[in-house]
Structures are given as structure tokens and as C-alpha cells.
Amino acid sequence: MMKIWSFPGGVHPPQHKEESNSRPIAPAGIPTQIILPVHQHIGQSAVPIVEVGDTVLKGQMIAKAEGFVSAPLHASTSGKVIAIEPRPVPHPSGMRAMCVVIEPDNKETWARLNKIDDYRSLDPSALRNIIRQAGIVGLGGAGFPTFIKLNPGPEKCVETLIINGVECEPYITCDDLLMRTRAEEVIAGTEIIQFALQAKKAIIAVEDNKPEAIHHLEEVLSGRTDISVAAIPTRYPAGSEKQLVKALTGKEVPKDGLAIHVGVVGQNVATARAVYRAVIHGEPLISRIVTVTGDAVGKPQNFEALIGTPFTHLLQLAQTDTDAMQRLTMGGPMMGFAVTTAEVPLIKTTNCILAQTAETLPKPEPAMPCIRCGACAEACPVSLLPQQLYWYSRANQFDKAQEYNLFDCIECGCCSYVCPSHIPLVQYYRYAKGQIWIKEQEKKKSDIARKRHEARLARLEREKAEREAKRNRKKAAMQQKKAADAARSAREKAMKLREKALENVSSVTDTTNPKEQ
């Protein structure tokens, strides 16, 4: 039995998992349009390498990674590129962003796939490159390019690989269903990642409210010791990386540090499965399992859907009453965000589409003054002082908020959840972080402007000095020439005088008395 350490705080919100986890995963089919935003990951956007009118094959790269922290994008079905233009994308701001739009031909014609029979014969860097070219990013919601996390650096030793199947947010069940039905693929992906990292051991972490998933994983592993399954107590946010590292290893990830700093690398279970499909079957990341749930949904369930499938298509498949729908969320109710239109597409990081009616979305209670009860501090899994953060964020004292480690806040919402005064605490932290970010951007801009101004002044000074030096050189040359001219004319004058004197001498000699000769 593996020892599980506890982490501070956390809450137990109603789970709402049974609504969607009792139905099998259904294929979502091919929608009438596939909309592929070029920015679906942390880092720089991918750059389209196709043009409107091009025919594309399923799995064909249609946008290449730009820079190191980036991920390429692939056509999730075969068809024709009908637009490359800004479209609404899932983002809290409701913004539009550049998308490649494909009209499917419904033939599902695959591009040529490079399957690897024996990945263990490859160098880990070659393996990382396959994962990079497959466009795999963290599917747990973060969207960080996976190949980067698989390269901790030569001096860092990976003791433990954690495959995260905790899925602690209410309503979301896609990872649960994945582990129940595709445990072999999750474990095969875990082995590949473990090999790429040369990690000594791997742990697949699952909350103990998913007994079926735990059972299937253990059945496939059947007594192996290099990979183990850890059932961790159900408590939100046990799936956050730092909390999970603490729960499984007892180690604290340092402030401003990463899990690798304590010898741990974490990957989501769906990411592990995507790695398996990329390496063994040569398939880039073109689909994922997504939960479509909420009380507006007639048939809550999980779908295996093509990346780029519009939410409208999935909501329709799940028999959603869109007229009754009051709020559409990407992700869970704790850390997800509302989307302004159902026209947005499923992206690589969409683990859940939550459609709720007014019934499960009671009007937020009016915020009352803080009564200093301390419940928020008790619930905080990062051991912050949420009340202090709230005061300083509210008073625009951002330096103070930073002193109280504002940026360690993982925005889990536990503090808001327990606050008896119904203060939307997380909104204040997001506001404060946003303001600090804006100020930093402004400072960066003014630093750049100041440096440009200083560089311009330096250039003007340099040009002035160069002009002055040139003038001085010219003046000196002129003076030298003048002196030379004067010397020459003096010499000429002297010569003339000498010649004249000689002439005079010779004329005197010519007129001398011959007797005297």
C-alpha cells in the first residue's frame, strides 16, 4: 500500500460525476466544419502552411510550430481548406483568433503515418521530436507542449513520473472513462514517457472515487512494480500538480519552482494516451475525449471528438436544451471559464463542456463584508492568506498582494467556495494579477522606449562628435596646407631674391674697368 501524504486545505464540492460517467464514450462523428485555432497551447501560435483551396488529408500538418515553446497543428479530418480567418475561440474574453477552417470530405483519408515498432531503440531526443511533431500538449487543461516537459535537462534526474488521472473537478469524467476503457493505451503511453525521461518509477494517480478506473489499470498492470496505481483521497484540488506531488512523494515543490526541482515530472493520463498513439501508431493529436454535461444536457456523456469540432455539434449530439442554457463553460465549475458562444470549437485542452440552466446557477448572493472568520485560509491548498490577498487586491495595493505571494495562487476557488460572505475572492486575485501584468507590460514598453531614446541620444552625440572631428581634421589640413603654401611662397621669394642678387652681382662684374682686369 503506497503512503499518501496530506496537503493543506481543499474542499468537497458536490461531484456531479455520475450524470456523465454511466454512459460509454460515443464517437462524435464528423461535423460540417472543422475549425482549428492556430493557438491551442501555451507559447507561440503555430503558423499556417496551407492556403485556402488546398486539399488536406487527415493527420496532415497544416500549421507549423513557431519557436521553441509552440506546437504544430494537424488536420483532424480530410477535406478542403475553406478559410483562414479569425473565428470565435474558447477564451474567457470571448475573443476571435486565427483559425484554419476545413470543410470535411467525409472520406477520412489519412496522410502517411510513421509508426515506430521499437521505440526503445530510439534516442530519447528522437522520441521527444516525434512527440513534438505530433503536436502533443498537456491535455489536462494546461496545454504546455509535452516534449519540453520530457526534457528536464542533463543535470536533472527524474525520480518519479506522475501520470495524473485525479480529475478532481466536479462534473468532468473524460479521464475516468479513458482509464476505464483504454487502460492499456494509458499504460503504454506511461511506459514511453518513462523511457523518454529515464524516470526510475511511474505512478498513475487516481482519486478513490473512481474504483472502476483503478481496477482496470491494476488489472492491466497485474503486479508490475515499475508502474503503480495510487488511489488518493477525493478532495478538490488534489489534481493540481504541486498538491499531487506532495500527496504522492511528501515533497514540497519550492515556491517559484517546478516539480522537476524535486525530481518529479507530471503528465495527464490523456496526454500519456496521446503519446502512445503518436509513437506506436504515428497519429498526431487530432482528437480527444470530452465530457458534455450539465443540467441543460439531455444525455450527458463523453465523446471521442475531432479537434476543431464546434461545441454546437457536441451539444446537439448530447441533446442539449440550448434555449434553457444559461451558462456554457469550458472546463469544470471551479476552474473553467464561460464561453460567450457555442460556435467555438473543441480545442486540445477542452476536457469538458458544461451547459447549465438557471436552476443550477442560482443568482450569486450579494457580497457582504469580510467577517475575518479565517475559513478561506483553512481551505487554501497553497497555505496562502486569501483574506489579506483580497484586501490588498481590492485596495489596488499590488506590491503588498505580491508580498503575500499572489502569484502562488492557483485560482482553485476553494476560498471563494467556503467564504460565508460570498466574496468573489478569485475574481479579485485575477484582477490583481491582470493589473500587475498590465503594469509590467507598460514598464517593459517604457523601458524599451527609454532604451530607444537613450540609444538615439547616444547616436546623435556620436554623430556630433564625428562631425566635430571631421571639421577639426579639415581645419588642421587647411592650416597645414596654408603653412606649406606660405613656406613654399617664402622659399620662392627667397629664391627670387637670390636670383636677383646673383643677377646684380654679374651685372656689376660686367661693367668693371678692363684695366683692373
Ligand code: SF4
Ligand atoms: S472566508 Fe470570507 S469572510 Fe471569512 S475571512 Fe475569508 S474573506 Fe473574510
Ligand code: SF4
Ligand atoms: S484561489 Fe488561490 S487563494 Fe484561494 S484557495 Fe485557491 S490558491 Fe488559495
